[in-house]
Amino acid sequence: MFDTNIYTNRRRILKDKFDSGLILFLGNENSPANYLANTYNFRQDSTFLYYFGIDRPGFAATIDIDNNLETLFGNDFTIDDIVWEGMQPSVSDYAEIVGVKRAATLEKLNDQIIGAIKKGRKVHFLPQYRLENILKLSKISGLNSSNVNDYTSEKLIKAVVAQRSIKSDEEIAEIDEAVDIAAKMHTAAMKMVKPGTDERKIAGMIEGIALSFGYGLSFRPIVSINGQTLHNPYYENKMKAGDLLVNDSGAESKLHYASDITRTIPVGGKFSDKQREIYQIVLKAEMNAINSVKPGVTNKELHFEAAKDIASGLIELGLMFGNAQEAVNAGAHTLFFPHGLGHMLGLDVHDMEGLGEDYVGYDESVQRSDEFGLKYLRLAKSLQPGYVFTIEPGIYFIPELIDTWKTQNRFPEFINYDMLENYTGFGGIRIEDDILVTEDGHRILGSKQIPKTIEELESIVNK
Numbered sequence: 001m002f003d004t005n006i007y008t009n010r011r012r013i014l015k016d017k018f019d020s021g022l023i024l025f026l027g028n029e030n031s032p033a034n035y036l037a038n039t040y041n042f043r044q045d046s047t048f049l050y051y052f053g054i055d056r057p058g059f060a061a062t063i064d065i066d067n068n069l070e071t072l073f074g075n076d077f078t079i080d081d082i083v084w085e086g087m088q089p090s091v092s093d094y095a096e097i098v099g100v101k102r103a104a105t106l107e108k109l110n111d112q113i114i115g116a117i118k119k120g121r122k123v124h125f126l127p128q129y130r131l132e133n134i135l136k137l138s139k140i141s142g143l144n145s146s147n148v149n150d151y152t153s154e155k156l157i158k159a160v161v162a163q164r165s166i167k168s169d170e171e172i173a174e175i176d177e178a179v180d181i182a183a184k185m186h187t188a189a190m191k192m193v194k195p196g197t198d199e200r201k202i203a204g205m206i207e208g209i210a211l212s213f214g215y216g217l218s219f220r221p222i223v224s225i226n227g228q229t230l231h232n233p234y235y236e237n238k239m240k241a242g243d244l245l246v247n248d249s250g251a252e253s254k255l256h257y258a259s260d261i262t263r264t265i266p267v268g269g270k271f272s273d274k275q276r277e278i279y280q281i282v283l284k285a286e287m288n289a290i291n292s293v294k295p296g297v298t299n300k301e302l303h304f305e306a307a308k309d310i311a312s313g314l315i316e317l318g319l320m321f322g323n324a325q326e327a328v329n330a331g332a333h334t335l336f337f338p339h340g341l342g343h344m345l346g347l348d349v350h351d352m353e354g355l356g357e358d359y360v361g362y363d364e365s366v367q368r369s370d371e372f373g374l375k376y377l378r379l380a381k382s383l384q385p386g387y388v389f390t391i392e393p394g395i396y397f398i399p400e401l402i403d404t405w406k407t408q409n410r411f412p413e414f415i416n417y418d419m420l421e422n423y424t425g426f427g428g429i430r431i432e433d434d435i436l437v438t439e440d441g442h443r444i445l446g447s448k449q450i451p452k453t454i455e456e457l458e459s460i461v462n463k
């Protein structure tokens with residue numbers, strides 16, 4: 001946990017934004033995998049971690065604005081719990097650790113919420129994504145479980161998003177560390193990318209490295225020679241010389257801050273000419289986007305800048321035709337680059353996505369588009385000092401998408417469908433780094449750069 005004053009300060013800043021009402025925070029419960037005592041790894045709710053820091057199941061908290069009263073709710077371990085899981089701090093010990101004056105049982109939480117509702121007071125709560133918490137909220141509020149999330153507090157969502165978006169020095173230090181662990185995961189993977197090796201060996205080793213440092217994974221790694229599938233969950237292929245392996249994986253620090261890094265590695269240690277040409281386009285798009293990061297620039301601008309770099313590169317190769325700007329204006333580049341340039345990063349790998357992506361990545365100055373490609377842009381708004389986000393352009397050859405567009409004869413003026421026939425089985429290339437917006441520019445997070453030029457990658461794979 002951070003120092004107590006970090007949590008009390010965070011709550012003070014939040015409280016200052018409210019004149020009245022009761023703010024409710026639900027921590028997560030253990031989630032059974034196949035029977036009650038055999039659970040998935042516990043993951044605390046990120047907003048609960050942010051304001052209360054307690055990394056244990058079965059807690060909730062309220063901030064009563066009218067009475068300036070904070071309460072931590074939980075049940076102390078019974079003797080049976082202690083026999084099986086060991087002694088734990090009591091709820092009042094935890095309350096003291098995080099600077100909360102009052103501790104109470106979970107039953108008292110029900111009383112407080114029901115009492116507030118009876119008095120017609122506003123109860124502010126955030127969108128819920130775990131069924132246990134939806135049911136809990138439904139029970140204590142009387143709302144139907146199917147529409148609990150229709151009653152979330154927009155005021156609370158906006159206040160939390162505003163606060164969590166600006167990373168403090170201690171949060172940045174956590175993300176730096178998470179990137180450094182990801183660097184170990186990625187460089188070890190690079191040395192294992194040999195013909196005949198199974199993808200799952202790399203996936204398993206990546207997870208083992210994170211765990212061996214006391215860290216976790218920030219999401220299930222993507223380790224695939226079929227990198228054209230953006231979030232490919234499958235690890236059962238054997239790598240062959242000439243394949244490209246996309247490794248998109250990140251660590252989660254002990255306090256649950258995420259890193260999210262992608263590297264694309266030539267199996268066998270040498271990029272073919274075709275791979276090299278496409279790789280250089282993606283690398284240039286990534287580096288140009290990173291170099292343009294500074295306060296006030298919008299991420300939508302960066303996204304389009306990267307899209308234009310991609311279109312220009314593909315025009316030079318002959319895979320696209322015409323003028324790059326016009327191709328991007330028309331959306332023709334989305335055949336190759338169908339996703340957004342990146343997303344916020346913090347306690348969640350897609351930071352605060354559970355609170356609503358549009359609150360996190362958009363504001364009154366920029367509306368979300370529903371066009372193909374652009375609809376997946378998770379962060380579009382103006383960048384501010386303290387934002388941490390990913391930059392992750394890619395070029396993909398997705399056979400089903402190419403066939404669909406070709407059948408529909410989409411953008412024949414921009415797309416060289418004949419030449420695309422030569423790229424069957426190419427896969428995809430993505431390169432991703434984690435960036436901090438500083439007062440006067442940016443910093444790539446992590447204490448040293450993870451190999452990403454063609455020379456660096458070929459050299460490390462061949463080591």
Ligand code: GLY
Pocket residue numbers: 219248249260349392432
């Ligand atoms: N790791 C998932 C992503 O890059 O969005």
Ligand code: MN
Pocket residue numbers: 248249260261262392432
């Ligand atoms: Mn990623």
Ligand code: MN
Pocket residue numbers: 260342343390392432
């Ligand atoms: Mn990402």
